[in-house]
Amino acid sequence: MHSIFAQSKITGKVTNPDGSPIEFVNVVLTEVNLGAVTDQEGKYTITSIKPGRYNLVSSFVGYQSSERQIQVQKNENLQIDFILKDDALQLDEITVSYTRKNKFHKDSSFIVSKLPLKDIENPQVYNSIPKSILKEQVVTNFNDALKNATGVIRLWESTGRGGDGAEFFSMRGFSVQPTLVNGMPAINSGGLDPANIESLDIIKGPTGTLFGSPVISYGGLINVTTKQPYESFGGSINYITGSNGLNRIATDVNTKISDNSFARVNMAYNKQNSFQDAGYSKSFFIAPSLKFTPSEKLTFLVNTEFLSNESANAPMLFLNRNAELSYNNINVFQKSYTKSFTSNDLNIKNPSFGLQAQALYKISDSWTSQSVVSRSNTKANGFYQYLWDLTDGESFARYISKRNTETNTTDIQQNFIGDFKIAGLRNRMVIGLDYYNSLLTDNSSAYAQNGTVNIQTQEDTGILTSAGTNALLEDDYSGINEASNEVISAYISDVINITPALSVMASLRLDRFGGKPSIYAQEEIDLQYALSPKFGLVYQVLEEKLSVFGNYMNGFTNVPPQQVTDVDGSNPRIKTFDPENANQYEGGIKSNFLNNRISxxxxxxxxxxxNRLMTDPENINNSIQGGEVVSQGYELSLAANPVNGLNIIAGYSYNDSEVTKDFEASGYLGLRPEEAGPAELINFWASYTIPTGSLRGLGIGFGGNSASEYKTLNRAGTGTFILPAYQVFNASLSYSTFQYDLIFKVNNLSNEKYFSGWSTITPQNLRNVSLSLNFKF
Structure with missing residues (x-):
């Protein structure tokens, strides 16, 4: 540790290795959110500093950040100079280490655009949720983390089954699962642990141009940016206990191995029961990572994640999609709100593994090479069950299967990233090649009926033991099924500064797809090609402070072949289809005032x-393309630190979605799609920590989420079932020092009963409390 005696003022100068001053560098005392920005001479001054131990961080986009541990004492002047190494295109520094005064504003621009492009310069909309807010809110699961994102809501909880067992969320009218880690594909079949999250990046719109068809949603993407090693020893130990038997212990340890190699390990053990009468989740997570810089031009990064997860999940309760609804309101389901209709013996295991290795090589002052290999493996082994409405107004049949699946993905990318001038115009360009391969192997049993459930009386006639259920499924083996994808892509994106204030983005991707998109496809797609363009325009009305932007973005989905016949059932044949495609037009403003304090x-x-599939109006046994969905709306997002100690994150979204073209008898035409979620969403969280005085470190937090009513089932042939609107509020009390944090959190203060779903009805957690103890070293 760098220990020195100092006055309540720190001054210094920030230069690059050749001695030239660097302007606009943030120099921050992270514990008290107090800092300054360097002037044209690279100088900074921080005043009104109380005695104590601090981390002093110097950071700026395009340079490696630098951190010092210092001890400030009374009545001394302290001068600390920094020399920042030029590292303009290193992914880890840009996405992880860029520090702002506003601790709720996290810049993840490199992940979004694959370019060193600031948010205010980027014509695409995204939200980033930093680890600081996850810590402050005592977040122990992925869903609670995403409640801070504008316009995002969970539809389905994790089922654990293979292929699509992760949580489903709705964004801009379309369902989406978390499928990216550090901008690379990473599939999982269960829940994600937040222990290794540096930030969550919510990238809005159909972004097929840079990320490709296998991992996109038309509404956007969810990316996890992981923690990376840094250049000194440090870490933390965290213990959380709370309602429903919550016990969680997590550690984060970083160390310097040598002058050019650094390692970091994040670990977590988590155990919690359901708020219902049965159900639990138990997991162990470890994420070792390594950074090695053999030269100033070359950096290697290796990130790994191992998750062992076991859970007993309440069966999803499906409304019957094929018959007229037998329920007209939520009241009947309130009676069984805390009833799980399962047992802890019917569990499922979801181990997963992920590895990313990348090499960053600075070819010249203008070009950097980024080579990345990403592998992921996820399994499902255990029971998956659901309840199906029998349309008598009270009974549901339980269907259960023993799942045995494995998914492997491989992604290899080679990017060349440039920052150069042509004819005096600045160009920021990425040229990339991408190879993606996935294989899903399904060796599960078939589904068998396992009793019935009476939703009125809660009577259950099913077998709720693993031994009894295994006996029930003994002769129901369904064989081995596979789904494999192989996608080879090339893409290019260029941002040209016509003037310092006006920039234009143009991007294009070419994909060659082969394989089966799902295990239900009857034949493979044979080398299908798709082009995905993207355009954007940004004009900075006030440089670095206010910009107006517009974009056109495209995404697509490959449609599996299907068997069709003539009207009379004759002439069976396999029919292939063109990809679906989505086109977005968007415009808006971005602002960044008071030196990043209000964004x-x-x-x-x-x-x-x-180009969506629909039934042929002239032949019910044939499918044709021509279906269409329109989704439009607006979003408002805010991340603010208006005064020292006060941080605010908030968002409002409105979405209007409609099926505008379809076969009329399908029952969807003119209606809001069920995957669109509620039309209106609000998220809000504000916290204040006393920055000075005898009560310094004492903090409070308050916020919550609101959703309008949601049509979980909405079809002309069956009817509409509405989940009521809700408002859920949370609060916290905290006390922080340089070495430890103590946080008490209450979720769902008013004990609100509310539901989520997607043609399903799922009760959500009631009031619960947690206590977090965090020790830093």
Missing amino acids: ATASYYHITVA
Whole structure:
């Protein structure tokens, strides 16, 4: 540790290795959110500093950040100079180490655009949720973390089954699962642990141009940016206990191995029961990572994640999609709100593994090479069950299967990232090649009926032991099924500064797809090609402070072949289809005032998804393309630190979605799609920590989420079932020092009963409390 005697003032100068001053560098005492920005001479001054131990961090986009541990004492002047190494295109520094005064504003621009492009320069909308807010809110699961994102809501909880067992969320009218880690594909079949999250990046719109068809949603993407090693020893130990038997212990240890190699390990053990009468989740997570810099031009990064997860999940309760609804309101389901209709003996295991290795080589002052290999493996082994409405107004049949699946993915990317001038115009360009391969192997049993459940009386006639259920499924083996994808892609994206204030983005991707998109496909797709363009325009009305932007973005989905016949059932044949495609037009403003203290985005978007499959009006045994969905709306996002100690994150979204073209008898035409979720969403969290005085470190937090009513089932042939609107509020009390944090959190203060779903009805957690103890070293 760098220990020195100092006055309540720190001054210094920030230069690059050749001695030239660097302007606009943030120099921050992270514990008290107190800092300064360097002037044209690279100088900074921080005043009004109380005695104590601090981390002093110097950071700026395009340079490696530097951190010092210092001890400030009374009545001394302290001068600390920094020399920042030029590292303009290193992914880990740009996405992880860029520090702002506003601790709720996290810049993840490199992940979004694959370019060193600031948020205010980027014509695409995204939200980033930093680890600081996860810590402050005592977040122990992925869903609670995403409640801080504008316009995002969970539809399905994790089922654990293979292929699509992760949680489903709705964004801009379309369902989406978390499928990216550090911008690379990473599939999982269960829940994600937040222990290794540096930030969550919510990238809005159909972003097929840079990320490709296998991992996109038309509404956007969810990316996890992981923690990376840094250049000194440090870490923390965290213990959380709370309602429903919550016990969680997590550690984060970073160390310097040598002058050019650094390692970091994040670990977590988590155990919690359900708020219902049965159900639990238990997991162990470890994420070792390594950074090695053999030269100033070359950096290697290796990130790994191992998760062992076991859970007993309440069966999803499906409304019957094929018959007229037998329920007209939520009241009947309130009676069984805390009833799980399962047992802890019917569990499922979801081990997963992920590895990313990348090499960053600075070819010249203008170009950097980024080579990345990413592998992921996830399994499902255990029971998956659901309840199906028998349309008598009270009974549901339980269907259960023993799942045995494995998914392997491989992704290899080679990017060349440039920052150069042509004819005096600045260009920031990425040229990339991408190879993606996935294989899902399904060796599960078939589904068998396992009793019935009476939703009125809670009577259950099913077998709720693993031994009894295994006996029930003994002769129901369904064989081995596989789904494999192979995608080879090339893409290019260029941002040209016509003037310092006006920039234009143009991007294009070419994909060659082969394989089966799902295990239900009857034949493989044979080398299907798709082009995905993207355009954007940004004008900075006030440089670095206020910009207006517009974008056109495209995404697509490969459609599996299907068997069709003539009207009379004759002439069976396999029919192939063109990819679905989505086109978004969006415009809005981005602002960044008071030296990054107040950042806001407002935008309006219009998404049209065309070429969807629909039944042929002249032949019910044939499918044709021509279906269309239109989703439009607006979003407002705010991350603010208006005064020292006060941090605010908030968002409002409105979405209007409609099936505009379809076969009329399908029952969807003119209706809001069920995957669109509630039309209106609000998220808000504000916290204040006393920055000075005898009560310094004492903090409070308050916030919550609100959703309008949601049509979980919405079809002309069956009817509409509405989940009521809700408002859920949370609060916290905290006390922090340089070495430890103590946080008491209450979720769902008013004990609100509320539901989520997607043609399903799922009760959500009631009031619960947690206590977090965190020791830093």
